[in-house]
Amino acid sequence: MEITVIASLSAQRRARDLAELPGAVVDVVVVGGGVTGAGVALDAAARGLSVVLLERADLAAGTSRWSSKLVHGGLRYLAHGEIGLARESARERAVLLGTTAPHLVRRLPFLVPDAAGRDVTALAAAGGRLGDAVRWSVPGGRGSLPATRRVTADDVGRMVPAVRPGRGGVVFWDGQLSDDARLVVALARTAAAYGARVLPGATARAVDGGTVHVELDSGEGFALRAGAVVNAAGVWAQRLAPGVRLVPSRGSHLVVPADRLGSPSAALTVPLPGSRSRYVFALPQDGGLVYLGITDEPVEGAVPDDDAQPSDAEVRQLLETVNQVLTEPLTRGDVVGAYAGYRPLVLPASAGAGPGNATADLSRKHLLSWDGPVLTVVGGKLTTYRAMAEETVDAVVARLGRGSARSLTARLPLVGAAPRVALDRVTAPRRLVARYGTEAPIVEALGPDLVLPERPETVGELRFGVRHEGARTVADLLDRRTRIGLVPADRERAVRAAEQVLAAEL
Numbered sequence: 001m002e003i004t005v006i007a008s009l010s011a012q013r014r015a016r017d018l019a020e021l022p023g024a025v026v027d028v029v030v031v032g033g034g035v036t037g038a039g040v041a042l043d044a045a046a047r048g049l050s051v052v053l054l055e056r057a058d059l060a061a062g063t064s065r066w067s068s069k070l071v072h073g074g075l076r077y078l079a080h081g082e083i084g085l086a087r088e089s090a091r092e093r094a095v096l097l098g099t100t101a102p103h104l105v106r107r108l109p110f111l112v113p114d115a116a117g118r119d120v121t122a123l124a125a126a127g128g129r130l131g132d133a134v135r136w137s138v139p140g141g142r143g144s145l146p147a148t149r150r151v152t153a154d155d156v157g158r159m160v161p162a163v164r165p166g167r168g169g170v171v172f173w174d175g176q177l178s179d180d181a182r183l184v185v186a187l188a189r190t191a192a193a194y195g196a197r198v199l200p201g202a203t204a205r206a207v208d209g210g211t212v213h214v215e216l217d218s219g220e221g222f223a224l225r226a227g228a229v230v231n232a233a234g235v236w237a238q239r240l241a242p243g244v245r246l247v248p249s250r251g252s253h254l255v256v257p258a259d260r261l262g263s264p265s266a267a268l269t270v271p272l273p274g275s276r277s278r279y280v281f282a283l284p285q286d287g288g289l290v291y292l293g294i295t296d297e298p299v300e301g302a303v304p305d306d307d308a309q310p311s312d313a314e315v316r317q318l319l320e321t322v323n324q325v326l327t328e329p330l331t332r333g334d335v336v337g338a339y340a341g342y343r344p345l346v347l348p349a350s351a352g353a354g355p356g357n358a359t360a361d362l363s364r365k366h367l368l369s370w371d372g373p374v375l376t377v378v379g380g381k382l383t384t385y386r387a388m389a390e391e392t393v394d395a396v397v398a399r400l401g402r403g404s405a406r407s408l409t410a411r412l413p414l415v416g417a418a419p420r421v422a423l424d425r426v427t428a429p430r431r432l433v434a435r436y437g438t439e440a441p442i443v444e445a446l447g448p449d450l451v452l453p454e455r456p457e458t459v460g461e462l463r464f465g466v467r468h469e470g471a472r473t474v475a476d477l478l479d480r481r482t483r484i485g486l487v488p489a490d491r492e493r494a495v496r497a498a499e500q501v502l503a504a505e506l
Contacts, residue, residue, distance in 0.1 A: 005442060006415050007193035009470035011506055017197040021214075022222035026050040027403065028396055029212050029226040031204040031240060033057075034064035035180070035382050037232035038187035039389035039409075044230075045194035046412060047393060047404040052224065053188065053196055054214060056203040058476045059469075060184035063234050064382065065480055066308070066341025068253065068283060068294050071096050071105050071175030071383050075131045079277035085365060085384075086134050092384050093175050094140035100386065101414050103423055103437030104183055107145055108176040109266040110281070111159050114167035115325040116270050121170045123276060124269070125150070128172030145173040160282075161262025164327050171266065178286065178434045180382060181480045185469050186414040193415065200470055204229075207240060210373050228396045231376040235303045235342040241376040244369055245347040248303050252310035253293030254318055255337035255486050256282075260330060261290055270322050280321040286431055287456050289487070292318050292330075299342060308340035337487040346379040368395060375399075386410065415439065431456055436464075451497045452490060457482045462498060466505040474498045 030041045033055025041053040055061070074082070074089035096105045112124040128148030135141040151159070152168050159171075177183055188198045201217040207229050215221045231240045235248045258264065261282055268282035283291045295314040315332065323329040346367045366380035366388050377392045390407040397403040416437025418426075426433050428440035436443050446460035446467075465471035465481035477498045479485035484494045 005439065005468050007189040007191075008468040009189055009192060009198055010467060011472070013192075014199065014470070017199060018216070021052065021197065021199075021224050023224065025225045026052050027227045027400060028052070028230060029054060029204070029224070029228075030230045030232055032062075032232035032234060032236075033059045033184070033188065033198075033200060034062050034232065034234055035060070035184050035187065035385040036064075036234070036377060036380065036388055037230070038184050038191060039385040040230050040232055040377065040392050041196045041198070042187050042191035042194065042412075043386075043389040043393040043407055043409050044396065044403070045191045045196040046408045047397065047406075049393075049396070049400075049403045051191065051196040052226070053191065053198045054202045054204050054212075055198075055200045056217075058200045058471075058473070058480055059188050059198075060181035060480050061200075062236070063341045063343065064184050065181040066251070066253075066339055067177075067180045067382050068251075068281065068291065069177040069180050069285075070108075070281075070283070071177055073131050073135055073174060074383075075127050075172075076277050078127060078130055078134070082365075083134070086131070087138055088387055089381065089383050090131075090135045090141050091138040092387055094135075094138060094144045095386060095410050096383075097144050097175055098140050099411060099413060099417075100409070101183060101186065101417050101437075102420050103416050103418065103433060104178050104186065104414075104435070105175045106178070106434070107173055108283075109146075109159065109171045109173055110269045111151070111156065111163075111169050111171050111266040112269045113156055113160070113163045113169040113325050115164045115169075120271055124172065125170045128170065131172065145175075148172040159266035160264040160268045162260070162264070162326050162328065163268065164325060174267075175383075176267075176283070179483060181483070182435055183382075183414075185481070186416060189469065190412070190414045198470065200476075201472065204240065207372075207374055226373070227400045229374045230392060230396065231374050232378075232392075234378065235344040236305075237344065237376050237378045240374055241369065241371055243371065244367065244376050244378060246378065247345045247347045248299040249343045249345055250297045250299050250308050250310075250314075250340050251294045251343055252297075252308075252314040252318070252340040253291045253338065254310070254315060254335050255339070256290050256292055256330060256334050257336060258284060258288045258290045260328075260334050261326075263288070264290065268322065268325070270325055272317075272321055280318055282322055286434065289336075292322060296343075303342055308342055310338045310340045314340075336489070339486060344378050368392060370395075370399075432458075432461075435461075439464075451482075451484065451494050455484065455490060457484055457494075459497065459501065462501040463505060466501060472502075472506070474502065477501070
């Protein structure tokens with residue numbers, strides 16, 4: 001069976017869209033190409049609205065590529081009594097696992113070892129069972145994940161061999177993305193399949209009434225008119241909506257070789273000292289790496305455009321926390337990479353001047369706020385992006401008086417998605433299927449040669465990124481379409497391959 005590429009974000013399509021947009025009138029302009037903005041663009045386009053998505057840099061260039069790559073059910077929300085938010089998270093996780101992106105989301109066991117303390121595992125067991133009950137209460141949740149259970153010392157040794165031997169633990173289950181940036185790209189391409197114009201390298205400089213002034217990264221500019229402007233710029237949302245009250249926080253991760261933890265098959269879960277709801281996770285990844293995170297530190301002042309960097313204190317905190325349960329402690333010498341991202345936390349109206357250092361305790365609820373034709377959507381979590389987008393477009397449809405009143409996205413598979421039985425029949429390497437779904441054979445056919453001998457990424461992935469996923473620069477290819485850039489030494493050696501592909505394809 002021949003497989004065709006749907007909704008190619010090619011250089012030709014971008015040039016055509018740019019030629020048509022100056023002076024155009026559209027229903028919705030979405031500002032921000034992260035998971036929220038891409039989700040809004042898809043929801044709006046699927047309802048029949050004309051949509052333009054503007055992103056100043058690249059798809060997933062901001063917060064959305066710096067997550068823990070988890071699709072989680074909100075156990076932490078339960079600890080803070082936010083049952084509604086936990087149910088929403090569990091419902092959206094089931095949608096992603098079952099319909100939206102089964103190729104990008106997998107089940108992942110989380111191990112809380114008794115080596116962290118029996119009081120810790122008792123609390124984890126209680127929380128896990130409460131999370132199971134919440135999952136069972138939402139559509140599609142009952143059969144989506146296994147139940148929480150006790151495990152033996154032998155089980156612990158098999159799941160995470162680096163944990164001190166001789167004691168058991170508790171396992172609960174959640175969802176893991178193969179790559180958060182790939183989810184954003186899939187959303188944007190699916191939106192494009194419904195007619196949305198997706199434009200990385202285009203900054204919304206100002207909104208004057210219904211007129212949006214756009215500056216391209218080439219230095220050129222143009223204006224277009226929109227019935228509504230959705231501000232989904234995350235921690236940078238205040239540039240278009242100064243009245244929105246945000247308290248950004250920084251979440252950091254370390255990248256370590258998986259063999260330093262015995263190549264774990266489960267996520268090692270260790271509580272931060274003194275906390276009953278915050279954990280450090282050692283999250284196994286394809287390609288022989290583990291991501292160790294996550295911190296939650298308040299950010300003072302304006303959020304810069306440049307990527308965040310973990311502080312020395314965060315590095316120390318992550319290593320010291322996980323080392324509590326390891327036979328051989330991790331050291332800074334084991335760290336081969338690190339990354340950090342900003343969270344756009346919303347400050348409640350009742351909070352007065354600010355929450356001090358309590359960003360970890362701020363709600364992950366999102367905010368919708370109109371200011372003239374601009375609707376700001378900010379806050380929330382990656383897991384609940386679809387629900388946020390649906391609520392946002394509901395508000396836009398009500399304001400415009402056109403477009404379908406019902407969202408389609410809970411039943412709408414993204415490009416590459418298929419039921420798991422169909423994904424199992426795709427004739428391509430399993431790693432490519434987990435990243436490209438039904439399009440994996442196309443990616444494989446574009447070139448199976450490895451970008452670097454000791455890494456799994458292929459030249460075909462780079463070519464596919466340029467031809468069909470809107471990649472225009474080395475950073476787009478190495479830092480977002482693939483994640484080679486998470487290990488700086490590998491990134492440096494892969495630059496030449498990326499440059500060669502760009503020269504040949506553009």
